[in-house]
Amino acid sequence: MKEIEKKLKGKINRLTNKTFKFDERIKEGWFSAVYFLKTKEMAEKKLPHNYVTMQFFQKESNAVLCGTDEAIALVHKFAENPEELEIHSLKDGDKISPHESVLTISGPYQHFGFLEGIIDGILARRTSVATNVYNVVKAARSSGKQKPIIFMGDRDDHFTQQAGDGYAAFIGGSTAQATHAMNEWWGKKGMGTMPHAMVQMFRGDLVAASKAYHEMYPEDDLVSLVDYNNDVITDSLKVAHAFGKELKGVRLDTSRTLVDKYFLRNHHLMGTFDPRGVNPELVFALRKALNEEGFTHVNIVVSGGFTKERISYFEEQGVPVDMYGVGGSLLKINIGFTGDNVLLNGTPEAKEGRRYRPNPRLEKVAYSEQGNVN
Numbered sequence: 001m002k003e004i005e006k007k008l009k010g011k012i013n014r015l016t017n018k019t020f021k022f023d024e025r026i027k028e029g030w031f032s033a034v035y036f037l038k039t040k041e042m043a044e045k046k047l048p049h050n051y052v053t054m055q056f057f058q059k060e061s062n063a064v065l066c067g068t069d070e071a072i073a074l075v076h077k078f079a080e081n082p083e084e085l086e087i088h089s090l091k092d093g094d095k096i097s098p099h100e101s102v103l104t105i106s107g108p109y110q111h112f113g114f115l116e117g118i119i120d121g122i123l124a125r126r127t128s129v130a131t132n133v134y135n136v137v138k139a140a141r142s143s144g145k146q147k148p149i150i151f152m153g154d155r156d157d158h159f160t161q162q163a164g165d166g167y168a169a170f171i172g173g174s175t176a177q178a179t180h181a182m183n184e185w186w187g188k189k190g191m192g193t194m195p196h197a198m199v200q201m202f203r204g205d206l207v208a209a210s211k212a213y214h215e216m217y218p219e220d221d222l223v224s225l226v227d228y229n230n231d232v233i234t235d236s237l238k239v240a241h242a243f244g245k246e247l248k249g250v251r252l253d254t255s256r257t258l259v260d261k262y263f264l265r266n267h268h269l270m271g272t273f274d275p276r277g278v279n280p281e282l283v284f285a286l287r288k289a290l291n292e293e294g295f296t297h298v299n300i301v302v303s304g305g306f307t308k309e310r311i312s313y314f315e316e317q318g319v320p321v322d323m324y325g326v327g328g329s330l331l332k333i334n335i336g337f338t339g340d341n342v343l344l345n346g347t348p349e350a351k352e353g354r355r356y357r358p359n360p361r362l363e364k365v366a367y368s369e370q371g372n373v374n
Contacts, residue, residue: 014091014365015069017077019185026078032114043110053343054116055356056103056123058096060335064134065094065102066168067126071119072365075105079112088362093171101359109341116339123337126168132330133172139311140324148175148323150191151182152303156328169330193220193251199228206235207242214246221248223301230254231261232282233289240295249299249322252278252286256305278302280319287320301325
């Protein structure tokens, strides 16, 4: 958790309405479940003076909370008379427990209740991604050394989710994000080197592709993608000899359906492990080959189907990986949130099995015309 606290040290104020590009149709109820819209109309006509407290929580697991700034900005922008609502909330990056109240909103139901489902969805997605990333970052820590994690989830979900997912990954502790959009909410840029398409245009000549890259982007650390020809050790040594100290790293992204040519040349190694894809034995062999040729400075980056469990296994085996690229596994939505009305006109009133759960960690959120403030 110290890593997250360190990253958030400079984030004193909450993100505001200026950060988020909300669809204006939210105000019309376009994205709200119809039964919330009907309840809004009924409250306006039948119970206009009721004052409710809505409480949000999740019950699945210990988690890293994310999405509170976005949810509060949503309320401040689209609720009726938002300046009259009373909001208490935890902050993005807070560690939370099952059933812990993370956000409460108090006021006339008709002013904000139709936003309940949207808030649930924001908190569910952002918290799931932040927690997934946090768990992967934790898995990539061995012997007190934290291995960097690159969030590469751009191809695993709709592009409109990139900004929010990238922010959630940042909250969870990722080192860098793959696209500029993923960094949008805090003003940084995406990070990346070369895809297979770049090597393909040089007909698989990794040295030529790397040379062109280095000439075009001399300020970047040169990290060559070495699995295009399914011969990572041969190609890694070729590019290492061509660039020497200028080569900062090599990346392996071997398909899980392929066996690298190194093993096909060394049949005696087969039979005791799964030789497909990026596997520990391949990384060990690559590290050994680089070291023997004097390229101890070259880092090894791995990607392609990595999960928390797979990273944990690599770390337990002491596999000499210097950086992990992780994508789809970080976007699993496995934490759901619920919003419940738990107080009515100041007294407890909730569905059976639910109750008002005061949380002393909640902070009052003030309202301003520009959006959220502490």
